[in-house]
Amino acid sequence: MLDVPLWLYPIAFLAVLGPLVFVHEYGHYIVGRWCGVKADTFSIGFGRKILGWTDKRGTEWKIGWLPLGGYVQFAGDRDAVSQPDANWQALPSAEKSHTFPAQPVWKRALIVVAGPATNFLFAILILAGFAWIGGQAVTPPVVGGVEAGSSAATAGLRAGDRIVSINGREIEVFGDLRMAVEHRPGERLEVRVAHDGQDRLVELTPRLVREKDPFGKEYTRAIVGIAPPPPQVQSVPLWEAPLVGINQTWQIIRQTGEVLSQFVTGRRSIKDMNGPVKIAEFSGKAATMGLATLIGFVALISINLGFINLLPLPMLDGGHLAFYAYEAIRRRPAPAEAQEWAFRFGFLAIVTLMLVVTFNDLGSIGVWDRIARLIG
Structure with a gap:
């Protein structure tokens, strides 16, 4: 631990x-x-300035004492959220043309x-x-094993079955399976499975399990009881790496949107929402696990x-x-x-x-x- x-x-x-x-x-x-818009202020953090300077363009760069955000205040803005200043239209034409509202x-x-x-x-x-640098995980979405008594076992899944899609979402690698399942406890999922050239539809209902992270703290996630096959990693050429980054970013955005919809529709409790204290906790834990983990958390x-x-x-x-x-x-x-x-x-x-x-x-x-x- x-x-x-x-x-x-x-x-x-x-x-x-x-x-x-x-x-x-x-x-x-x-x-x-x-x-062509002039920036009056570029601030990291809110509140009283603890450090700052003004550049040759007249932009004040500063650091505020409350590090929970920041803002750029453009010319013509009344405040940090770009509400127009009531007097911006009275400025001389040369200045007015460089204001944000204009x-x-x-x-x-x-x-x-x-x-x-x-x-x-x-x-x-x-x-x-x-x-x-490290390659891309390309482990196929093939069932390597089935946990006894799990929803996968109840649905009749067996080693060698290939997961084609979940609720219409295409599953290309085994990691997609986890992203599609772990935030859906208790939801009935329609899963398309292929085996020996034949497709069939099965229903799986993920259940919550409690696990411990390397720090001994418990967390929960949903599983269907499928073990992965032996992991596979494929090298990625430099020209293809941005495409991998775009795809992974999209997968995270998609999952974030699905979780948000669960909060909005009441399928997930607001108690599951995390804020700055939890981000600080996760940041500290990620830092102890190495620079790569911390950078991944930053992403x-x-x-x-x-x-x-x-x-x-x-x-x-x-x-x-x-x-x-x-x-x-x-x-x-x-x-x-x-x-x-x-x-x-x-x-x-x-x-x-x-x-x-x-x-x-x-x-x-x-x-x-x-x-x-x-x-x-």
Whole structure:
């Protein structure tokens, strides 16, 4: 069992989140520059400035004391979430042309989408590097063995069966099987199986199992009771590595979307949501398992950061894109009052969500149990 020193958690958390926030915001910043928009502030973290400088273009680069995000404030913005300044139209023409609100809607949308897109590109680069250096797992989705009493055994699966698809999702390698199953406990899955040239449909219902990670902490995942065949790894040429990175990134995005839909539809409890405390915990654990594991975790968080920012919630990039879509279709911006109320709702929703996930995180590490014992 591995031990993680307490001091490593905040350091690893900053090592993971800091570069990802920079990558995200730099995407906004650099595309804004390409579009001729002046950036007033580039901030990593929120709150009071603890370090900063101003470059020759007049952009203030700073680090805030609260390292839970960042922002780029462009000329013409009232605040860090790109609400227009009421006075931007009164600026001289030369200055006005370099403000964010003065740009056509397609440029504003391009600048906004550049943040999440850069997170995805960063993850693709990492995963492509892993594929080029270490190869790609190509273990076929063939049943190597069946656990007695499992849903796979009940359905009549046997060694040599090939899993073709699950709920219409094509299974190309054995790793796809795990990604399609482990977040679906109790759901009835329609599985297409091939054997000796013949296909058949079977139904499997994954069950939850409790396992321990290398640190001795329990976690749960869903299984159907299928063991893999002997692992196979294939070398990947440099030109093909980005395609592998793109495919792996898409698989993670797809799984993230499926898990999110489970939260929305009530099939998964909100208690399963993780927040910054759990990210810090996972970061510390990943750091003790080696640089490669930590970098892989960075890629995963980068994908999730990009995905979450594309959700159509005001305050997030996806919320801005939703308003720009309205503007593009109706040929005029949404009413200022409607935008103001939407951003207030978005702020309240995000703060509420952060409180919920932080409450869950503290419970998962035993804080509430300790408090209850002290009170009792």
